[in-house]
Structures are given as structure tokens and as C-alpha cells.
Amino acid sequence: MELSVSELAPLERYKLLTGLVFPRPIALISTYSENGVANCAPYSFFNAVCETPMLVVVSFGPRSDGRRKHSLANIVRTAAFVVNLVDERIANGMHISSAELPEDLSEFAQAGFTAAPCKFVPHPRIAEAPISFECRLFQRIEVARAREIILGEVVHIHARDGLIDARSKRVSEQDYRPVGRLYGTRYCTSRHRFELPGELPEG
Helix, strand or coil: CCCCHHHCCHHHHHHHHHHHCCCECCEEEEEECCCCCEEEEEECCEEEEEECCEEEEEEECCCCCCCCCHHHHHHHHHCEEEEEECEHHHHHHHHHCCCCCCCCCCHHHHHCCCEECCCCCCCCEECCCCEEEEEEEEEEEEEECCEEEEEEEEEEEEECCCCECCCCCCECCCCCCEEEECCCCCEEECCCCCCCCCCCCCC
């Protein structure tokens, strides 16, 4: 099969990207709305892109009604946000938080998350998250009417006790169990880990 991208509808392109490029890490972004409501939502068009400065990238599409997502509106308004990484412990809450709620309702309450203060940005982090990156807006790229890309500079890291070795800064492979996004409501764990060259694990 060969596919001409110019002939594909936007939804078809989305299906192909999310069905082929996986697993994708998940940025569970938390912010405060203008009226002080704690907001969080997961984004899987996300990744780390640079260490100096320490940058992450997140891509935002519109809400189902065509309006700007609350997370993006809060980022643009404050030039800051928090990326909470997702592991097996908070996976269900992350998925619940993906529902589109009115701006005056908090996804924190729906998902059972606890809002905790940050040191340098004016937004809450998720206390239950294994890792939280406090980010300042580094660059905003308006790709199209319905798509924007945000580069965030990580200025502070909160880590669950035991996940990062204080001296070596190595992450515990045994204790850190991130979850990846596949497509639709499908996700994956990172339980099968292996080195190459060598035999791949079965099952």
C-alpha cells in the first residue's frame, strides 16, 4: 500500500500517526485556569528534545468544539506549565482526566489527584505523579489554525522518593514504571526491557 498524504483527511492522518508512531510518552499537563481552578489533561504528542537548555515539546490540537484547549490557554496566559509524567500508579486517573470538562470544573477532583505547590511556576503539580517538570514557555509555534506546538524549558524537577539516585542521577529501572500511549483507549507498560544485540523477550 502507498498513501498520498495530500489526499488524506486530517482524521485519517491522525489515525495513521497515532497508530504507527508508538508507544508515545504522555505529558499530563497541569495548570490553573484564570479563575483559579486546577486543570490537568494528558497529551501524547509529547517528548524530550534537548538537555541544554532542558526542553520538552508538546503539540496541542483543538477541543471537540473547535476552541482552544484549556491547558494551552493557560500556558499562553501565564508562560508556564507543569508536565507530570505518567506511571502505572496514576494511569487510570490520567485517562479520566482526558474528558473535556467545563473550565469551572477541576480534572484533579474527577481523577482523584492532589494539587501540590510548585517552586518556580504559578501552577499546581500532581502530588501522586512520579515526576513533575516545572516548565516555562520557551517558544510557541503556531503550525496551523487548529494546531500549536509549545516548547517548554524545564526549570525544576519534583521526583517521588527513591526514583532518582541523588549522587549518580540515574533513574531506578525497578521503581519507575512509565505508561505509553498507543491509540484510542489503548496504552502499554514498560515491563519488558532488554538490551541489544541479543534475544528479545517472549510474550
